[in-house]
Amino acid sequence: MAYFTGTVLALTAGGFAIVSGFDRGRSYYPTVLIVVASYYCLFAVLGGSNAALWRDAAIMSVFAVAAVVGFRTSLWVVVAGLFGHGAMDFVHHFLTANPGVPAWWPGFCAAFDITAAGFLAARIKLAGEPAPAAV
DSSP states (O other): OHHHHHHHHHHHHHHHHHHHTGGGSTTHHHHHHHHHHHHHHHHHHHHTOHHHHHHHHHHHHHHHHHHHHHHHSOHHHHHHHHHHHHHHHHHHHHHOOOTTSOTTHHHHHHHHHHHHHHHHHHHHHHHTOOOOOOO
């Protein structure tokens, strides 16, 4: 259920961004990346763990930097950041013990992030921005 809900919510948020015009500017998806990365910090506060808060703030800063770089250069960086955060959701529990994270959250967040990355990639392709060259 968490995977389904995350997927549907990401598609709904993306559709709403198109209909409302929120995604006409370059800042919408980078902001989404920063917000989704911040939730682990919220859970650390809810769980009462300063140690988890500091570790998750450090992890969040990586994604915040990716959001800013993507905003200033290419939204493909934001696609990679969203996808990377989705992948990180699967291993977060190995990176830090955060007592405030609900058991269903990693699956929900991974589904949201990976779906949002795909949605943004499709939007970029439709707009005609070339994909980055393979490394």
